Amino acid sequence: MAGELIRLGVPKGSLQDATLKLFAKAGWNIRLHHRNYFPDIDDPEIKCSLSRAQEMAMYVERGTFDVGLTGKDWVMEYDSDVVVVDDLIYSKVSNRPARWVLCVAGNSPYKRPEDLEGKKVATELCGFTEKYFKSIGVNVDVSFSWGTTEAKVVEGLCDAIVEITETGTTIKANGLRIIAELMQTNTQLIANKEAWADPAKRKKIEEMNLLLQGALRAEKLVGLKMNMPKAQMEAAQDVMPAQTSPTVAELKDPSWVSVEIVVEESTVRDIIPKLKELGAEAIIEYPLNKVI
Structure with missing residues (x-):
């Protein structure tokens, strides 16, 4: 189908660079413009717009x-009525899920969420935090934080915070x-x-x-390619x-074969020496863009 088919929201902020990198590996090059919320993409069926991740589900x-x-x-924060197509496990730091955690000052007497009865909790994730404390029967005063949430506990503006972290480094650094x-x-x-119910749009989204x-x-993952003595294949x-x-694959010399495999990159350092001991030659390691 020629012309615009789907409108794609690209998260602006901490996930932006990782998202652009992921789309590039998937086959789409998205080019940003200075002070412009409508990036170019090399696919005439897609129109891109930037949006804060916090507002994406609403749009x-x-x-x-x-x-x-x-x-x-x-x-979850806004109980958004959308179709979750799939999880994409990637982030600005690591390929693992981030965590929303409940934190207190290092010298605080609070050890469990239940200890915060009647206390003040600051967070950007207000709706979810309120539902969490309600589910465990603890009454707290939840207030929205506009940023630098960790400092609010240190400065005594609240008793606890609910903050997102991947490694916990920033939380520990703030005591x-x-x-x-x-x-x-x-x-x-x-x-x-409605887009998901449209066959043409759904097909494009599923392909994406x-x-x-x-x-x-x-x-x-990486690819490994080598020549191997046929007698050592087993x-x-x-x-x-x-x-x-x-x-x-067979080679001109019937006593040798060409071998190609896809392996975890972290295992290559162990595999290559062992293959070399078995007589492998011309071992080539190469990166992969996609594994379907």
Whole structure:
């Protein structure tokens, strides 16, 4: 189909660079413009717009965007009525879910969420935090934080905070202590319900998800290619943890074969020396963009 088919919301802020990198590996190059919220993309069927991750689900639910990327936390925060197409486990720091945690000052007497009865809690995730404390029967005063949330505990403006973290480094650096994990979150590909019901738009969104997932899957994988003595193939297969059976091709010399495998990048340092001991030659390691 020629012309614009779907409107894509790209998260602005901390996830922006990681999102652009992921789309590039998936096959779409998105180019930003200075002080412009409408990036270019090399696909005439897609129109891009930037949006804060906190507002993305709202715009997708309203139909401003047909599809967008945002955190599971923000979908839950506003009970957004959208289709969750799939999880996309990536972030600005690591390929693992971030955590929303309940924190207090390091010297605070509070050790459990229940100890905060009647106390003040600051967070950007107000709706979810209120629902969490209600679910455990604890009454707290939840207030919205506009940023620098960690400092509010240190300055005595609140008794606890609910903040997002991946490594916990910033929380520890501010002298805070985690007393509970409230939720794990990750990026999700979400779609407007009407767009999802449109066959052409749904097909495009599903194809996008397929390639994004393939790019994510490839991030920790590499390809290995080598020539191997045919007599050593059985022994070689015992040290090759391939995603599937290795690809083996005959060479002009009938005593040798060409072998190609896909493996975890972290295992290469152990595999290559073992293959070399078995007589492998011309071993080539190469990066992968997508694994479908």
